[in-house]
Amino acid sequence: MVGLYPTIERRAIVIAAFEKEAQSSPLGKKREGGGDLRHLQRFTAAMAATNSSAVFLSAVDRCAAADSPGKRTLLERSHSVRLVGTPVTRRAAVWRKAFGLGSNFLRRTISSLGFAMASAVTEKPPATSKCLWEDVEMAPEDPILGVTLAYNKDTSAVKLNLGVGAYRTEEGKPFVLESVRKAEAILAADRSRNKEYLPITGLAAFNKLSRELILENDCPALVENRVATIQCLSGTGSLRVGADFLAAHYPNAAIYLPDPTWGNHKGIFPASGLCMKKYRYYNSQSRGLDIEGMIKDLKSAPSGSVVLLHGCAHNPTGVDPLPEQWEVIRQVIRDKGHLPFFDCAYQGFASGDLSQDAAAVRSFAGDGGELLIAQSFAKNMGLYGERVGALSVVCRSEVIAKKLESQVKIIIRKMYSSPPIHGASIVTTVLGDKELREEWMSELRGMANRIIQMRKQLYDALILRETPGDWSHILNQIGMFTYSGLNKEQVAVMTRDYHVYMTSNGRISMAGLSPSTVPHLADAIHAAVTGNN
Numbered sequence: 001m002v003g004l005y006p007t008i009e010r011r012a013i014v015i016a017a018f019e020k021e022a023q024s025s026p027l028g029k030k031r032e033g034g035g036d037l038r039h040l041q042r043f044t045a046a047m048a049a050t051n052s053s054a055v056f057l058s059a060v061d062r063c064a065a066a067d068s069p070g071k072r073t074l075l076e077r078s079h080s081v082r083l084v085g086t087p088v089t090r091r092a093a094v095w096r097k098a099f100g101l102g103s104n105f106l107r108r109t110i111s112s113l114g115f116a117m118a119s120a121v122t123e124k125p126p127a128t129s130k131c132l133w134e135d136v137e138m139a140p141e142d143p144i145l146g147v148t149l150a151y152n153k154d155t156s157a158v159k160l161n162l163g164v165g166a167y168r169t170e171e172g173k174p175f176v177l178e179s180v181r182k183a184e185a186i187l188a189a190d191r192s193r194n195k196e197y198l199p200i201t202g203l204a205a206f207n208k209l210s211r212e213l214i215l216e217n218d219c220p221a222l223v224e225n226r227v228a229t230i231q232c233l234s235g236t237g238s239l240r241v242g243a244d245f246l247a248a249h250y251p252n253a254a255i256y257l258p259d260p261t262w263g264n265h266k267g268i269f270p271a272s273g274l275c276m277k278k279y280r281y282y283n284s285q286s287r288g289l290d291i292e293g294m295i296k297d298l299k300s301a302p303s304g305s306v307v308l309l310h311g312c313a314h315n316p317t318g319v320d321p322l323p324e325q326w327e328v329i330r331q332v333i334r335d336k337g338h339l340p341f342f343d344c345a346y347q348g349f350a351s352g353d354l355s356q357d358a359a360a361v362r363s364f365a366g367d368g369g370e371l372l373i374a375q376s377f378a379k380n381m382g383l384y385g386e387r388v389g390a391l392s393v394v395c396r397s398e399v400i401a402k403k404l405e406s407q408v409k410i411i412i413r414k415m416y417s418s419p420p421i422h423g424a425s426i427v428t429t430v431l432g433d434k435e436l437r438e439e440w441m442s443e444l445r446g447m448a449n450r451i452i453q454m455r456k457q458l459y460d461a462l463i464l465r466e467t468p469g470d471w472s473h474i475l476n477q478i479g480m481f482t483y484s485g486l487n488k489e490q491v492a493v494m495t496r497d498y499h500v501y502m503t504s505n506g507r508i509s510m511a512g513l514s515p516s517t518v519p520h521l522a523d524a525i526h527a528a529v530t531g532n533n
């Protein structure tokens, strides 16, 4: 037994603490000797979380035996455990299982026990004890980000990553925009800058420029100062903070997502506790928008539902409503009193024109009603890894916007306290300087145009090969992706035989393609479609 039990003093502290807890537990007091198990559960939880099972078990056992023989019998009977005479290491597992301790419960318990208790039990578990997380299963890789991991492992010289939506140069290399490099040089040279914490809401100048970028400067909501903007961790973080805000302050409404949608939407909203529903969006026959289905579903959703909309360049379909269709959608959403939540991850990437890509959002912001906007600078400024974005909530009045901001601050303080400074400083420098801004806009147009070129080249290459099927959707779809219509099996063939990596739903990131790789991709598609591989 050497090493199983720590020093007598430590053991005494634990037992004393345990006994004190047992006495002070309100339920324990109320039903003294009556078999209340709560304080025992709390201690078993602490035991499970502090890597000192032996100490706690002995304390728990001792209490169970000495404090009340009746309690011990009850425990033994209700959990089919023998508390006396069972090896310590086996009992650890039995206790954890018997009380079904979840991680939230553990967390709460530990914080309530306080530091003194935790420091009393810091011994490493004996080598023979069962690993706490032995039953944890290996989670599957993310359907999008996992594609890059698989690609990285492939040693083929012709491998091609068309999975994640990230822009590549003609040479297939990641691209740092020239305007961004210049902004970084300006920032680096400025000795007056420091690395202090930003406020919870982020860089004020960044927030102002961000909302002005997505809403036009004379938008009534901006003029009337009724937009609360909060710097967040890119598009994903903005969506998640917005979702947490809705869960706290709009809790009974379900959120309706387009079918299909960006895969991570289905992770973000339930993670915040929102109930998730879907509305029809894509018609796989016509490879276009199912506007009738969409309108029907929005009409039949309960009034006041949240409706997630892609601001432009719908991911993964590349199918956006036409301006007149947006107008119908807007009217239905307003008539039904729904709350629109715009995901704007691709402003400038759809058409190359920032205001054209913001037209839908602007029409909603212009009608006086509420909306949420999640903005990302990952794609349009190439700041993927800087994690820079913003959540804007358009409100009915300045007073309400202020109140909402105060509530969002509480959410963020608990989650990550305040956002990072570097990416937001880059965006602020680029957007705030006339010349840099123009240079950025021209680079953005360049990226959008290169993608459009790739569409044309891929289309031509398939026509040249006489690949069966109608491929006109490659030309017609908008934004970074082609929703090719290739099925899972065909994608698997392309990966296996041609080292072409893409998501299994047939989505091709056109931004990852270059003139030199188009023929290879066309060969792969041709082989997958004709079964000629």
Ligand code: KET
Pocket (backbone or CB within 6 Å): 144, 145, 163, 164, 165, 166, 233, 234, 235, 236, 237, 262, 264, 310, 315, 343, 345, 376, 377, 378, 384, 389
């Ligand atoms: N919304 C949409 C529609 C979207 O496609 C992405 C990213 C994001 C938000 C979030 O981007 P962020 O980097 O958090 O600003 N999409 C690409 C990358 C990813 O899946 O994370 C993608 O679809 O490949």
